[in-house]
Amino acid sequence: MxxxxxxxxxxxxxxxxxxxxxxxxxxxxxxxxxxxxxxxxAPAITAALTRAVQLGDTGYTPPEPGIREAFVAFAQRRFDWTVDPATVFWTGDVMMGVVEILRAVTSPGDRVVVTTPVYPPFFDTVEEAGAVVERVPLARSEAGWELDLLGIEAALAGGARAVLLCNPHNPTGTVHTSQSLAALADVAARFGAVVISDEIHGPLAHGDVPFTPFLAVSDAARRVGYTVTSASKTYNFAGLKCAVMIGGGAEQAKVLRALPWEVEWRTGLFGALANNAAFAPExxxxxxxxxxxxxxxxxxxxxxxxxxxxxxxxxxxxxxxxxxxxxxxxxxxxxxxxxxxxxxxxxxxxxxxxxxxxxxxxxxxxxxxxxxxxxxxxxxxxxxxx
Missing domain, CATH: 3.90.1150.10 (Aspartate Aminotransferase, domain 1)
Structure with missing residues (x-):
């Protein structure tokens, strides 16, 4: 149709x-x-925000704003990805989530792999967390760009403690294949490293290469991984603060749960309302x-x-x-x-x-x-x- x-x-x-x-x-x-x-x-977002303004519903974001339920349902419906609700948390935006996770899983001076060319705030976010950027450029072929898995492996073997992944990749628009993501997870697991996957462009995959959430690719990915994403890019409400953080399993969920309480409080009420309307079937x-x-x-x-x-x-x-x-x-x-x-x-x-x-x-x-x-x-x- x-x-x-x-x-x-x-x-x-x-x-x-x-x-x-x-x-x-x-x-x-x-x-x-x-x-x-x-x-x-999207009309559902306009309706939700309009109603909030009419009601004067402009206060603090509640402890249970519905973000978890809305995301879990969306992930299942759009990506065929079954997410454990107990692993889902929220914050103000994707880069906030990334920096707080990096602070929790790395120590000052640790090196974090980024796959250049990449979204400029990746560099600042790593530094804000007290870590050091290690650049491993994407590999270029006639077919496009792909992760340089050998380069990432060398960086992790040399002591890098984490990989900050952009999936799909900004600015190249590359959707990393499930095979490439699985290989990345295996490499990270071998060296005891963490992978944090920014998947804000995930809902915008065009179908040429199926989008695979990193945490959905393998057991190894779930053991090493976190995902941070948001409806804000796909539905165009970057000014309304709301992002979703997902841990690969119970251990990662424990890390997310232990983040400072202010991390969750940075979520804006209008961001939560827009997020829930965006992720709804409507x-x-x-x-x-x-x-x-x-x-x-x-x-x-x-x-x-x-x-x-x-x-x-x-x-x-x-x-x-x-x-x-x-x-x-x-x-x-x-x-x-x-x-x-x-x-x-x-x-x-x-x-x-x-x-x-x-x-x-x-x-x-x-x-x-x-x-x-x-x-x-x-x-x-x-x-x-x-």
Missing amino acids: SVTPLQALPIDELRQRTSTKWQKYPQDILPFFVAEMDYPL SDAWLDSLLAALDENRRLLAELLAEHLPEAVYRIPDAGFLAWVDVSAYGWGDNPATELRRKARVAFHHGPLFGDEGKGHVRINFACSPDLLREAIERVGALVAP
């Missing part, structure tokens, strides 16, 4: 938003940098419609780049709404986003922030109308047109 793609809001409405995407730069600059989407909220049709729109746009971007920037290198992502594009052939320097913002009046994300592998790259957010995406690439293409 075909699904009607979700329609982005008109640009004049979007410019009334007060979030980072629409306020950071002047109005003559088209924003494609931060991971906010241009679509209307929002499944909206998600399917969103995925249809993103699928069209990730393919449209390939066509636009081929037409206007034929020397750009772009692999259609397996998941999400972020494109990792190598434009180094055009000589715009290590950080082309700066040059393109100045000359084309288009704001992409800065490639080098994701690691040295990001030099000459930009990250493009394509969760927008096709017309807006087309205008952005045409503006950039005009810089190199004969």
Whole structure:
């Protein structure tokens, strides 16, 4: 059965938003940098938040906000992943959860593997926890990117104590295969290391490679692993604070339960309400419609780049709404986003922030109308047109 793609809001409405995407730069600059989407909220989320405002329901988040039950049901329905409710906890956002788990499972000065190029806050989060970043870049092949398992093994053999995994991967959009994840779990188990998997882009997998939650891949993964995720990326409410932390088993649940009480209290009430509405079955049709729109746009971007920037290198992502594009052939320097913002009046994300592998790259957010995406690439293409 075909699904009607979700329609982005008109640009004049979007410019009334007060979030980072629409306020950071002047109005003559088209924003494609931060991971906010241009679509209307899922109706169930709008209804839940509207009712809360009407009731003046703006107090503290209750001890049992329904987050556990909503996530467990969603994981079963969308991922065929059976989650033990006793292993589920919550906090304000994914990076909060990551840093608190890292503090609990590592000691100051311990090394933590990150797989570059990677979401820039990974570097800061490891350091905030008192640990040290050890970079093991993704391996690149004709098929795309994958975990460098030999490199990770060498890092763990050399004393690294944890792996901070991005699954699906930001910025490349790679969905790590179940075989790769299982191998990672085996390596971590062999060296007594911990794997913390950021899976905020999991619901946005397009189906080319099936998304496998790390904790669902094997017994070894459950023995070594934690997952931190949120509905906020998929359903576009990053400003409402709520994330879910899942332990692989009883031992990990014990660690999560022992985190400072403030970790849970950082969860916002509106974040919890939005989370529960997003993870409810009523929002499944909206998600399917969103995925249809993103699928069209990730393919449209390939066509636009081929037409206007034929020397750009772009692999259609397996998941999400972020494109990792190598434009180094055009000589715009290590950080082309700066040059393109100045000359084309288009704001992409800065490639080098994701690691040295990001030099000459930009990250493009394509969760927008096709017309807006087309205008952005045409503006950039005009810089190199004969």
